Amino acid sequence: MKVLSLLKYLLPAILILALGNHSLQAQNTPSRPNVLVILVDDLGYGDLSSYGAKDLKSPHIDQLLSRGMKFSNFYANCPVCSPTRAALLTGRYQDMVGVPGVIRTHPQNSWGYLAPSAVTLADVFQKAGYHTGMVGKWHLGLESPNIPNERGFEFFQGFLGDMMDDYYHHRRHDVNYMRFNQRVVDPQGHATDLFTDWTCDFLKQQAGAEKPFFLYLAYNAPHTPIQPPEDWLQKVKQREPDIEPKRAKLVALIEHLDAGIGQVIQTLDQTGLSENTVVVFSSDNGGHLEAGAYNGNLRDGKQSMYEGGLKVPTGVVWKGHIKPNTETDFMAMTMDLFPTVCEAAGVKVPAGLESQSILPTLEGKTQAPLRKHWFFRRREGGNRYGGKTIEAVISGDWKLLQNSPFAPLELYNLKADPLETRDLAEKNRKKFNELSTLLRAEIQRYGTVPWQKPLK
The missing domain is CATH 3.30.1120.10 (Arylsulfatase, C-terminal domain)
Structure with missing residues (x-):
C-alpha cells in the first residue's frame, strides 16, 4: 500500500520530467534544412563585382556569396540553356537524360526530350517529404509529361518556354507560356520582378510550415532580349558616363536582377528561414558576348566550348555548416549540385548518377577530385x-x-x-x-x- 501511495505522488513528477526531456531532445535535434537553388541565365563569369566587374555593381549577390563559399573553378555542364538545366535537375550528363541541345518551341528546331524515366531533384525531395516548388524559367518541355508539375514539383509559377521575346509581354513566338501550375496566366510586369515577387510569396507561406521545402528559382535574366527597366538603365548611364550603350543595357539588367535576388534573401532573413536553408547560386552557362557580357579574361562565351562559355560564377551558403567568406578553386560542375543538396538534407541519392557531392569541400574538408x-x-x-x-x-x-x-x-x-x-x-x-x-x-x-x- 505504501508503495502504491508513493507512486501516486511520484508518477506526475516522472511524467513531467519525461515530457520535459522529450521537449529538450526535440529542440536539440536539428530539423532538415530547406533548399533554395537559384539559377540565372547567361550570367558571364566576370559579370559580378565579386568576380571582377568594374562597371557593374552587384551588392546583393556579392553579399549572399560572402555568407558561404564562392567557387572560382565551377563549370556549367553545357554552354547553352536546356542541357545544363537537365543536368542540374537529374544529376546526370545531359545526353544521358535525352537533352543534348536546346529544347525549342518548334519540333523541327528542338534538340532534346527529357527522358520520362529520369528522376529529378524535385522527385527525390518530394519523396523525402519536402514541399517542392519552382518559380521561373523551365525550358525542359512544353507539354505533358515534361512540365514541372509532372516532374516532381508540387508548385510551379513561371515560364515553360526558352527565352521570352519581351520581358513585359512574356511571349515566345506569340504564344503565352506563363503558367500557375498548369493554368495559363497573363501577369503584368517585368519578368524578373514577377519571379522575385512570386518567390518571396512562396517563402512567406513556407515560413510557418511543418514540412521543409525545396525551391528551384530560375530567372530569365540576363538572357536576351536585353531589356532592363528604364530607370535602371538611366541609373547605370549616370554612374558610368563612358559606358557603351550595349554594355549599359546588360549591366542594368544584371543590376536589376541583383536587386531581385536581394529581395529574396531579405525575405529569407525576415522569415527566419535563412537560419536553416541551403542556398545555391549559379548560372546555366557563360555570358553572351554579342549581348555585351564580360567573362573575365576567359576566351569566348556562351555557345562556345572555350572556358568563357563553360565557367560560371557559383556559390553555396548554409549557415553554421559552410564557413563565411571562403573561396575555393576546387573543380565541380552543375550536375554535382544534385547529390550535394541531397546529402546536405539527408536525402537518399538515386543510384546511377555521374555526379558527385561537393559537401565535404563546402564543410572545409579535403576532398579528392570528383572525376578523372x-x-x-x-x-x-x-x-x-x-x-x-x-x-x-x-x-x-x-x-x-x-x-x-x-x-x-x-x-x-x-x-x-x-x-x-x-x-x-x-x-x-x-x-x-x-x-x-x-x-x-x-x-x-x-x-x-x-x-x-x-x-x-
Whole structure:
C-alpha cells in the first residue's frame, strides 16, 4: 500500500520530467534544412563585382556569396540553356537524360526530350517529404509529361518556354507560356520582378510550415532580349558616363536582377528561414558576348566550348555548416549540385548518377577530385551548323575541344595556358590521341539514349 501511495505522488513528477526531456531532445535535434537553388541565365563569369566587374555593381549577390563559399573553378555542364538545366535537375550528363541541345518551341528546331524515366531533384525531395516548388524559367518541355508539375514539383509559377521575346509581354513566338501550375496566366510586369515577387510569396507561406521545402528559382535574366527597366538603365548611364550603350543595357539588367535576388534573401532573413536553408547560386552557362557580357579574361562565351562559355560564377551558403567568406578553386560542375543538396538534407541519392557531392569541400574538408575526366557537349541546331555537335573533355591539366563541326580538334594545357591561346594538337599527339579516344567513347555512350519525342 505504501508503495502504491508513493507512486501516486511520484508518477506526475516522472511524467513531467519525461515530457520535459522529450521537449529538450526535440529542440536539440536539428530539423532538415530547406533548399533554395537559384539559377540565372547567361550570367558571364566576370559579370559580378565579386568576380571582377568594374562597371557593374552587384551588392546583393556579392553579399549572399560572402555568407558561404564562392567557387572560382565551377563549370556549367553545357554552354547553352536546356542541357545544363537537365543536368542540374537529374544529376546526370545531359545526353544521358535525352537533352543534348536546346529544347525549342518548334519540333523541327528542338534538340532534346527529357527522358520520362529520369528522376529529378524535385522527385527525390518530394519523396523525402519536402514541399517542392519552382518559380521561373523551365525550358525542359512544353507539354505533358515534361512540365514541372509532372516532374516532381508540387508548385510551379513561371515560364515553360526558352527565352521570352519581351520581358513585359512574356511571349515566345506569340504564344503565352506563363503558367500557375498548369493554368495559363497573363501577369503584368517585368519578368524578373514577377519571379522575385512570386518567390518571396512562396517563402512567406513556407515560413510557418511543418514540412521543409525545396525551391528551384530560375530567372530569365540576363538572357536576351536585353531589356532592363528604364530607370535602371538611366541609373547605370549616370554612374558610368563612358559606358557603351550595349554594355549599359546588360549591366542594368544584371543590376536589376541583383536587386531581385536581394529581395529574396531579405525575405529569407525576415522569415527566419535563412537560419536553416541551403542556398545555391549559379548560372546555366557563360555570358553572351554579342549581348555585351564580360567573362573575365576567359576566351569566348556562351555557345562556345572555350572556358568563357563553360565557367560560371557559383556559390553555396548554409549557415553554421559552410564557413563565411571562403573561396575555393576546387573543380565541380552543375550536375554535382544534385547529390550535394541531397546529402546536405539527408536525402537518399538515386543510384546511377555521374555526379558527385561537393559537401565535404563546402564543410572545409579535403576532398579528392570528383572525376578523372570531365565531358562537355552540345548538340547544335539551326542553319549555322545543321544539326551537328561541339564537345570537349578536360583531363587533369589538359583540354581537348572541337568548337565547330567544321574545325579540327584543339588541345590546350589549361595550367600553362588558361586563356587557351596555344593549340598543342600537333605538338603533343600522344595526349591528343588519348583524349580523342576518351571523347569518342563518351559520345558513343550518349548515342544509346534517344533525344526526340517518341512516336506514338
